[in-house]
Amino acid sequence: MGTSNEKQIISDHITQVSKFKVRIEDNQIKLPTMYWIPKLHKQPYKSRFIANSSSCTTTNISKLLTSCLTAIKTHVHRYCEKVYENSGKNLFWSIKNSGAILDKIRLSNYTVSSISTYDFSTLYTTLPHHLINEKLTSLIQKTFARENATFLACSFDRAFFTNSIVKRYTMWTCDEVCKALSFLLDNIYVRFGNSVYKQVVGIPMGTNCAPLVADLFLYCYERDFMLGLSEITQADIITAFNKSSRYLDDILNMENPYFSKLVITIYPKELQLNKTNNSDTKASFLDLDLSIKNGIIQTKIYDKRDDFNFNIVNFPHLDGDVPQATSYGVYISQLIRFARACSLVEDFNERNLYITNKLLQQGYRYYKLRKYFSKFYYRNPELVLKYNSNLKALL
Numbered sequence: 001m002g003t004s005n006e007k008q009i010i011s012d013h014i015t016q017v018s019k020f021k022v023r024i025e026d027n028q029i030k031l032p033t034m035y036w037i038p039k040l041h042k043q044p045y046k047s048r049f050i051a052n053s054s055s056c057t058t059t060n061i062s063k064l065l066t067s068c069l070t071a072i073k074t075h076v077h078r079y080c081e082k083v084y085e086n087s088g089k090n091l092f093w094s095i096k097n098s099g100a101i102l103d104k105i106r107l108s109n110y111t112v113s114s115i116s117t118y119d120f121s122t123l124y125t126t127l128p129h130h131l132i133n134e135k136l137t138s139l140i141q142k143t144f145a146r147e148n149a150t151f152l153a154c155s156f157d158r159a160f161f162t163n164s165i166v167k168r169y170t171m172w173t174c175d176e177v178c179k180a181l182s183f184l185l186d187n188i189y190v191r192f193g194n195s196v197y198k199q200v201v202g203i204p205m206g207t208n209c210a211p212l213v214a215d216l217f218l219y220c221y222e223r224d225f226m227l228g229l230s231e232i233t234q235a236d237i238i239t240a241f242n243k244s245s246r247y248l249d250d251i252l253n254m255e256n257p258y259f260s261k262l263v264i265t266i267y268p269k270e271l272q273l274n275k276t277n278n279s280d281t282k283a284s285f286l287d288l289d290l291s292i293k294n295g296i297i298q299t300k301i302y303d304k305r306d307d308f309n310f311n312i313v314n315f316p317h318l319d320g321d322v323p324q325a326t327s328y329g330v331y332i333s334q335l336i337r338f339a340r341a342c343s344l345v346e347d348f349n350e351r352n353l354y355i356t357n358k359l360l361q362q363g364y365r366y367y368k369l370r371k372y373f374s375k376f377y378y379r380n381p382e383l384v385l386k387y388n389s390n391l392k393a394l395l
Contacts, residue, residue: 051190051204060156061184062208064170067159068152068177069212072143075161076219079146087231090242091223093251094215098286101245101252102299102340108243108254111295114280116253116260121272123249124210125202127217128270129185132203135220136213137178144174152177184209215248218267222246225266237262245285250276252285254297288341300347301338315355318363328372331359335376339383348387 039046073094080092095101120126144152149161153169165171172180188199188207203210222244229238240256251273253259263273277283281292289302305312315330316322334355342348356369377384 048205051206058184058187059208061180063156064154064159064172065177065180065184065209066212067154067156068172068180069209069216071152071154071159071161072140073212073216075143075147076139076216080223084242088242089226089229089231089238090244091226092219093222093244093246094219095245095247097247098288098341101285101288104243104245104254105297105299108297110255112255112292112297113295114255114257115277115283115290115292115297116256116280117276117283117285118251118253118259118263118273119276120249121274122202123214123271124205125199126270126272127202127214128268129201131268131270132185132213132217133182135217136181139216139220140177140181141174181213211248218246221267225262247286250285252283252290287337298343300342300344301351313362315359315362328364328368331355331364331369331372332376335373336380336383339376339380339386345387 037048037050039048077092077094080090084090144161147161150163151161151165151171151173152159153162153166153171155169184207185203188204190197190199190204203213226238226241229241231238237258240253240258243254243256244259245252260275267273283290284302287302289300291298305314316327318324318327335352338348338351342351352373359369360366
């Protein structure tokens with residue numbers, strides 16, 4: 001384990017948290033409280049429960065694990081890129097945002113006849129702890145072995161693999177990272193009213209490292225599934241699943257007729273996956289509205305808030321304390337977002353008219369909006385040129 005001067009068994013943060021079981025009976029520990037937010041885009045409305053864990057006893061260890069798992073995920077992504085180059089299998093379906101979907105569509109040279117979207121029901125709260133421990137422990141061990149590093153130096157902001165002691169960082173070995181994860185899973189408590197509950201299945205939404213735990217957990221199953229496919233006898237299936245994309249608990253498939261039949265062989269039985277689009281030629285995924293026209297996927301902006309039956313103030317008002325230059329800058333950022341997402345100039349113009357009318361109602365000046373639109377137009381030629389000059393004519 002090394003000398004006491006070099007490192008501690010788990011770190012000062014785990015030493016602090018290790019009093020958890022003793023202090024819980026004295027009611028001295030800081031526990032996350034539960035609060036509820038509505039999912040207004042659902043019909044009928046549904047509920048989401050969040051654990052407010054910003055200042056509880058396990059917050060520090062959760063923040064450190066977030067940094068560690070981020071470094072591990074970065075390594076895994078690089079490793080999977082090499083695997084794809086060598087074997088033609090895409091083991092890493094996880095994406096950061098809808099930009100990855102737009103890149104796949106832009107670089108694709110095949111026609112598409114179907115798209116499908118799925119999501120997991122209550123993913124975070126149904127993850128079995130023993131499976132999380134089993135899968136992520138194995139993943140952490142393999143990552144340390146490939147990095148050939150003794151420590152994962154971590155802080156609340158970042159983490160990196162190293163063989164040297166680094167000042168002002170918490171130095172965790174492979175075994176200590178695994179123990180930290182196990183400790184956190186074994187000591188998840190929440191307060192609801194005057195009652196305290198221990199979570200024995202799943203991780204509460206609101207835990208710092210919960211998204212990364214869920215993401216890497218699902219990756220382990222997707223990786224094992226892809227590695228189990230034969231390049232000789234199942235080449236068509238590999239090609240179809242190579243196009244799969246997943247953002248946390250949402251999955252998008254393009255031209256994959258095998259997914260619905262094989263999905264039960266990918267993920268554990270405790271997780272329920274539901275198809276979310278009714279038509280095979282139309283779907284929404286993240287902030288994109290996808291539709292198939294003549295074998296080509298066309299995209300435009302999808303915003304859940306458009307489905308609400310009440311007005312939402314989601315841009316700064318000029319009567320507020322936000323500087324005017326910053327407020328008008330929001331307009332340019334939205335125009336860039338629209339241009340990236342919209343295949344057709346008509347769809348871009350529709351979103352532009354929508355946001356322009358909204359901003360005018362919130363005190364923005366028409367001549368200034370025109371000025372900022374000109375900045376967008378001339379500073380982003382790579383986005384504008386895809387409309388073949390139709391944008392200027394339409395305006």
